[in-house]
Amino acid sequence: MIPIRPNVLQMQPYSPGKPVEEVKRELGLERVVKLASNENPLGPSPKAVEAVKNAAEKMHIYPDGAAHDLKQALAKKLGLPASNLMVGNGSDELIHMIGLILLGTDADETIMGDPSFSRYDPTAQIGPSRLIKVPLDSEYKHDLPAMANAVTDRTKLIWIANPNNPTGTIVRKSEVDKFLSDIPDHVVVVLDEAYFEFAEHATDFPNARDYVLAGKNVIGLRTFSKAYGLAGIRIGYGFGPETIIDAINRVREPFNVNCLAQLAGIAALKDEEHVRKTVENNRRGLQILAGAFERVGAKPLESFANFIYADLGRPVRPVFEALLKRGVITRPGDVLGNPTCLRVSIGTEEEMNIFVEELETVLSPAVAR
DSSP states (O other), rough: OOOOOOHHSSOOOOOOOEEEEHHHHHTSSSOOOOOOOOTTTOOOOHHHHHHHHHHHHGTTTOOOTTTTHHHHHHHHHTTGGGGEEESSSSSHHHHHHHHHOOEEEEEEEEEEEEOOGGGGGHHHHHHOOOEEEEOOOOSSSHHHHHHHOOOOOOEEEEEEEESSSSTOOOOOHHHHHHHHHHOTTTTTTEEOOTHHHHHHSSTTOHHHHHHHHTTTEEEEESSSTTTOGGGGGEEEEEEOOOHHHHHHHSOOOOOOOHHHHHHHHHHHOHHHHHHHHHHHHHHHHHHHHHHHHTTTTTTTOSSSSSSEEEEEESSHHHHHHHHHHHHHEESSGGGTTTTTEEEOOOHHHHHHHHHHHHHHTTTTHHOOO
């Protein structure tokens, strides 16, 4: 018998949405639209593509383990010292490492909203530590007062996805300020801002950077996967107290961010036009999908991300399966504890028109029977 830790065997591997080619093969379809993974429908930053092409011939050289140039570019953009910055193989890796440095025994506790980003769960499970899930409020937002009430002297870490995945909702700066004043100083709060670029113009939207500058025990996380369109090359970044950054550097792999990803990130930061177009396309997409859901009697939430979450008022699984058979990949909410909700990513105009047409077809009385 191989003595694998029991808590590891109880963990479930991450299950990503089905790839387009797999759905084509399984269902014999020619046309498949994927609106399940919150990817950038405009593709990667052209400047990032050019940077990767130019660097491809140097792939035999190890990357800069300290990611010096990328951190300098991020420091300039964020107005933070490089010593407050960390980069990772996607922000997923940073989430994993934050758990490693803060959680380690069954006496440790971590708190998250429910439902929220699924990669917070493993940080407790691998400890193993106690995971406390606090239900979202009636508006599908993080219930910060309830989360503050869940804090004990054993609480080490709190996760707040803002905007939240899968709901797209946000908590405001005034709410976060009050929350931070209500919890003990030893508790580390992660503000996961993976969809920051889509929400930063919202009224009273909090910026994790400001809390770090103010000396709070706050970690901000962001990614190049969404607004910058670099999901496939895997690169994310974060910022926080220097003690946190030092600990992350002690546990991370020596070359955790590859050379192509580093150069793509530097180039993407300079491509403000691509981000602007992405955000504008996203705003139009949210309007299209919200209108479509309302026309079929569903209740879409106001979203500040690049996806929309809607309560269909009926079991979601048959709707999800019917859409899949018609070549539209979405994300059902039943796996997240919301059996009547559906999450749909913003796509191109053509992709969203296809979704709207198929949604109306699937939910028509003739098809429903």
